[in-house]
Amino acid sequence: MELIGRLKAKDPDHKVYETSLPPADVPHPFYYIEELRAPDNRTSKREVMQEVYHSVSVWHDNPDKTSEVLKMLALIGECVREMERDGTHSYTWMIMDTGMRCFPDNVSGQVGTAAKTKYVHGIYEIHMKQIGSR
Numbered sequence: 001m002e003l004i005g006r007l008k009a010k011d012p013d014h015k016v017y018e019t020s021l022p023p024a025d026v027p028h029p030f031y032y033i034e035e036l037r038a039p040d041n042r043t044s045k046r047e048v049m050q051e052v053y054h055s056v057s058v059w060h061d062n063p064d065k066t067s068e069v070l071k072m073l074a075l076i077g078e079c080v081r082e083m084e085r086d087g088t089h090s091y092t093w094m095i096m097d098t099g100m101r102c103f104p105d106n107v108s109g110q111v112g113t114a115a116k117t118k119y120v121h122g123i124y125e126i127h128m129k130q131i132g133s134r
Helices: 002-010 065-088
Strands: 030-037 051-060 091-105 120-131
Touching: 002 030, 002 051, 002 065, 051 065, 065 091, 065 120
Parallel strands: none
Antiparallel strands: 030 051, 051 120, 091 120
């Protein structure tokens, strides 16, 4: 996925996870691709058009580091705007909508234990539309 590659290149100091949340003992903060949704493609006489929805989270285990989470969310936005400006290897894209949220998550804990860790959870949501081939 293009977005993961761009995030890894721009921020090599933080890991990007995409299939499942990592174990509790991995270093924080990190990126997590929460959701990738692509409704059924629509075909016109000339080309296939698609819309893609991404939700990318940033998790930090130190509630005092909200500013670091916000910087990482801003970096996701930079990567998305670059994808719109430069296109990807096969397509050109239009950003339809983006938004971000950052909030404390005081209820998460390691499964099977009573220990709770306070986290900061940031979410960057993206809605993109393929507008042509490259």
